[in-house]
Amino acid sequence: MRTLKVVALNGSPRKDGNTSILVRHIFDGLENEGIETELVQVGGQMIRGCTDCGKCFVNRDRRCASTDDIVNDCIEMMIGADGIILGSPVYFLDVTSELKALIDRAGLIARANGGLFHRKVGTAAVAVRRSGANHTIDTMLHFMLYSGMIVPGAPVIGIGYEIGDVRKDEEGIARAKEVGKNMAWMLKTIARTDQEEDV
Ligand SMILES: Cc1cc2nc3c(=O)[nH]c(=O)nc-3n(C[C@H](O)[C@H](O)[C@H](O)COP(=O)(O)O)c2cc1C
Numbered sequence: 017m018r019t020l021k022v023v024a025l026n027g028s029p030r031k032d033g034n035t036s037i038l039v040r041h042i043f044d045g046l047e048n049e050g051i052e053t054e055l056v057q058v059g060g061q062m063i064r065g066c067t068d069c070g071k072c073f074v075n076r077d078r079r080c081a082s083t084d085d086i087v088n089d090c091i092e093m094m095i096g097a098d099g100i101i102l103g104s105p106v107y108f109l110d111v112t113s114e115l116k117a118l119i120d121r122a123g124l125i126a127r128a129n130g131g132l133f134h135r136k137v138g139t140a141a142v143a144v145r146r147s148g149a150n151h152t153i154d155t156m157l158h159f160m161l162y163s164g165m166i167v168p169g170a171p172v173i174g175i176g177y178e179i180g181d182v183r184k185d186e187e188g189i190a191r192a193k194e195v196g197k198n199m200a201w202m203l204k205t206i207a208r209t210d211q212e213e214d215v
Contacts, residue, residue: 027104027115029060034143045196072128109148134164140171
């Protein structure tokens with residue numbers, strides 16, 4: 017079987033903060049199964065929102081016409097991956113603005129090019145102090161489901177405020193490890209089916 021890869025996009029500006037800790041626990045479950053992982057720092061970058069210029073539907077070149085930030089690099093990594101993890105801290109009961117800008121632009125590019133994320137396996141991870149985790153998860157899952165991705169069960173919520181707090185949330189950490197295992201199982205099952213269909 018070919019090597020499978022998962023890319024995670026972290027919407028937190030805190031590079032090694034709570035969201036990153038949760039994502040790395042998901043990675044454990046994936047890496048134990050021989051799946052390659054890569055974490056991309058989206059939060060803290062200057063990322064513009066979608067300008068609705070419509071050029072993606074004219075060019076259909078898998079790229080956004082706004083080229084002065086990291087969004088096209090992210091899209092390329094997402095296209096090249098078998099699985100995609102979106103991670104975000106809760107900011108005013110939703111994802112960070114950097115992650116939302118990426119969701120809008122990557123989502124539209126995928127759509128303009130015939131469904132670039134179709135059948136990729138996806139999950140989401142949220143770090144939260146107290147309120148808004150489910151709404152934040154919904155924002156990320158809506159992107160995945162409307163992009164035709166496959167989500168293997170419940171995503172990850174970790175409770176914490178200061179950097180490192182989520183490590184004390186045993187249930188959240190256990191959930192992250194479990195999600196990594198589920199994601200690995202689904203990725204391998206899909207890859208095996210694709211392989212059989214190719215024979
Ligand atoms: C601008 C801002 C808005 C926030 N809004 C919320 C919120 O609505 N609900 C909540 O529970 N926590 C909120 N928080 C707390 C973060 O979600 C929490 O500290 C989280 O663990 C940060 O994760 P990180 O270390 O990955 O950045 C907010 C933090 C900031 C900086």
